[in-house]
Amino acid sequence: SENIRAGVSYRKFQNDGQIGSFSISHKANNHVFGLNLSYMYVDEFEGRDVPSIDPQYKFDSRNFITDFVYGYDFKILKFGFGAKYIYEKIEFEDAGGFAFSTGLYMDNLLTDDLDFAFSLNNLGSMSKMINESSDLPADITLGLSYKFNTEMGISTSVAISEKYLLNDKELESYSGLEVGYQNKIFARFGYRFNNEGIPFSLGLGFNFKNMSLNYSYSPFSDEIGDSHGLGFTYSFE
Template identity: 30%
Template sequence: MKKYFILVVIYSVTQLYPQSAGNTGLSFLKFGFGARNTAMGDVGNSASNDLTALHYNPARLSITQNNEVIFTHNAWIQDVSSEMFGIKTFLFDLPFALGFNVTNISDIEVRQIPGEPISKFDANYFYGSLSTAYKFDDMFSAGATVKYLYEGLLNDESTGFGIDLGLFYQSPIKGLSLSAAVRNLGSMNELRNEATKLPSELRAGPAYNLNLDDYKIELVLAGEYQKYFDADDHLNFGIEILYDKLIAVRGGYQTNYEGRDMAAGFGLMWGNLKFDYSYIPFSLGIGSANLFSLGFKF
């Protein structure tokens, strides 16, 4: 049985995130939060301008002064689905955000020999997070997130905790900001014989916002350096063109992934209500990812 368990672990991890590298698990923590960010090459650390900052860089929660809710459905590759929910409010003049993620890999097949599977099972993952930020002045903010983590695979379960730390700096140059975050620091209990290692990472990069008032256009350019501590590094780039605060088109590019590089999407706004969509094509015949987000500010 031990041999079969190892086989299904390898299978489920590669299914969940085929282009990941290194010796970490819990790859669902690498999924982007919010269709806007993923359409822009997953540059949420540098460019998130709403509640989705709770996933990328909690310091950016201090940028906006609205209460918010958001829901994201992620139809990932190979029958992987992920649902994300967040809510933000203010207590003692500080932003506090709750985030939840439920990820499921369905119908993982167990085989001893080629042919029909012996059985099938689902792999389940979850995190719940609490984030806050403190704004020192009009230019500098810091934030932190604490996460409760769960993974269930076959008949085994494990729990643990993670921490994210973030910084945000609004430079004296109009429209230019700098952001940096360290994510997924922490540990898990043992899953059968060994604890799963979190995909800890560093992200840092700039974003530039340009308003072309004569044309009712807002332009966002963003980039960031992303380094997984036990894996490869990546460069992420994104662009957003927003017209009249009604419709946005977006594109992104990521380097050093075996299965993907481009992303695209759009957004629609009606007052405080926002709908976003992103499309991420994969090579190697493993399909594509589609993300839908619905957010509301009040």
Template identity: 30%
Template sequence: MKKFILILILFSSIHLFAQSAGNTGLSFLKFGFGARNSAMGDVGNVVSNDLTALHYNPSRLSFTENNEVMFTHNSWIQDISSEMFGIKTYIFDLPVAVGFNITNISDLEVRQIPGEPVSKFDANYFYGSLSTAYKVDEDFSLGLTLKYLYEGLLNDESTGFGIDLGASYFLPFEGLALSAVVRNLGSMNELRNEATKLPSEFRIGSSYNFKLQDYKLDFIAAAEYQKYFDANDHLNFGFEISYDRLIAIRGGYQTNYESRNFTAGIGLLWGNLKFDYSYIPFSLGIGSGNLFSLGFKF
């Protein structure tokens, strides 16, 4: 219980301190890493059980012992595409993960007067991250992620740095876990006349994992509260049902978005190799999001 109270005090303090953030940009930092997490309502803060924790909550890196590598392709709406890559290993008994995100928005139009565009250009974004975690004891872990950020728009460029702080705690009740994280604290240099503000956010949630051994079934249910410091808050829910570590069916629901709510996906496992897919439908005729992930543990 003391650990639970410590997590709440720590992250509530950071949350209140950061409330002065203004309008934000760099929305690519909101994209999920790993189709499994996206299919489950983007509740990776509480369910990431692989190196995708480097994106959601670095403290969870200490709860898996394997070295890992993963690639994710994100085909988003409005000609937005992201490629994400991560690798994790252990150095001096500490998990260390490196992640990269390259995001491109193509064919943005330049207009000076109504009519045909004068020209077109691409917007390019990048981050490189370094994450680690420290296991205080068997049930409690703290984590840290440092990020280098880049954005390029037409002839303008900007760089900056970000930081994520996370904590995870396995409660005394078997299968029940609590996780909290503050993401994207930091700043950017000026882009022409003004610096872009990061989409800082706070998440706290819980997951419950239970098994039916006789039927080779594994169930995970999760829920979390998500608050962007300068935008609406959200409730995210997700579930996963897997059979004999071979196939998994996933679904999720997210509240307080104008054009999306349900998410879904599947996962296929073959030894240490896994493939995940998630589908995120949007309303208002703007298309859908499709994520594909391929991961390997060694």
């Protein structure tokens, strides 16, 4: 069977930052091909040529990412691979680079409704900007999720994941909860352990036949401010 899915998402931060993306995927039998285009824009950086209390000018930062992905469905085991090109520009300086990611997803691990995921993300490098190149956020992530179903059409999914940051040599822990009604309305809660900057997130999701709409809210530190995100996808059967 064949299926095409397209989606857009947008996230706004209070400090004049924003992230947007467009994605499209084509599933043909066991193969999935996808393309994702995304950007990040942050405005109002203060610039000075000499020490001063007030900034002499302001500038922005822009990032553009083009990501090609491929996946294959082995029924209980799914495999994916992605290659991306990254371009970043800060004021008058710019840099580019390539990164690669891969992952596995397994349905019904050991028992029904228990799923397992593994991913290796952002292996690559950037060219130098002035005299230094920025490090990509490379990580290894493991996750488990379990879904409970009831006769009233209410489903509850719980998930945990561990992310190891390869550059910082630190471990981050996440947990999530999703409650759904008849696979049409969803309420979501996520928690990030031992993190004061982004302690939790909230979300709502709605499915309408071939369409889905998702909203998310995340509180950040005082410097960044809270963020709100919207995502919309449409499936062409």
